[in-house]
Amino acid sequence: MPELPEVETVRRGLEPVLVGRRIRRVDLARKDLRRPFPPHFAERLRGRTVTSLARRGKYLLARLDSGETWLIHLGMSGRFTIIPPNGKPRVPGEFYYEAPADAGARGPHDHVVIELEDGYRLVFTDPRRFGVMDLIAPDGEESHPLIADLGIEPLGNEMNAERLAKAFRGKKAPLKAALSDQKVIAGLGNIYSCEALFRAGLSPFKPAASLVTKAGAPRAGLERLVKAIREVLGEAIEVGGSTLRDYADANGTPGGFQTLFSVYDREGEPCRRPGCGGIIKRVVQSGRSTFYCPRCQRRTGS
DNA sequence: CGGGACTCCTGCCAGC
């Protein structure tokens, strides 16, 4: 599930259910996910009201009326299911709209259940347990180790060619790796890095620094990349993100962007750019699959 | 220091 568009989709789905409601009960099925829950996690959530639900990169930040912030990362397989008190869909079209027949039964990977004062329950399910939850002390967000070093927020005001040029300057890492680096840009993962590079017509193998002039100014390719990132993320959020292997799973609304992939998971298929005729290739870069069109993505800086 | 390899964990699926 979880790159920026998917996390944002989850945020928008949870917001109307969670914000403004008091947490009545917290059940933990185990003491850790990828790392241990913080001390007294359930007790510190219980009785609190969520005052806002924000997102930074791939992290969700639920601010509590205690001043603390409940930090959530979905990892590879984390997701939330909203179970209304009557077990039926709350509002069709929201994040969760198809209550399973056994709504309320706890599955083997349902690690956290949050019950709200109005009887709604949020179930956090994460088979691979790469997810993270933590509680941040009041005013501690900016210094929290998991989010302090995050890079540019790609949908924010600071996302522009000049800022990205500063981050790319001198970087020898290939563009694909640089884009997926959360310290450079926060929120892009394997899918949207590939998709953004395709849209910008840029080779995933060229060093990030090749998009910056010697003087440190953005080259034309970097301007294209900024635009491509914004567009790809925006379009993906519009259709609820991407859903891959768990597409048929009844737990949660499937996203729609996977049918719009230009390159991701399309190895051997024809490039979708009219008249291109290229075949999508897959290579492994720093341990992860990169998908690209060898015809469209030859360009470097200009 | 920057960048790549390895690791955590479970599920799934192509291929034998």
Added chain:
DNA sequence: TGCTGGCAGGAGTCCC
């Protein structure tokens, strides 16, 4: 049909 190896949306840690 049934097993199995490889691979999966992330990212911290280690090592060169």
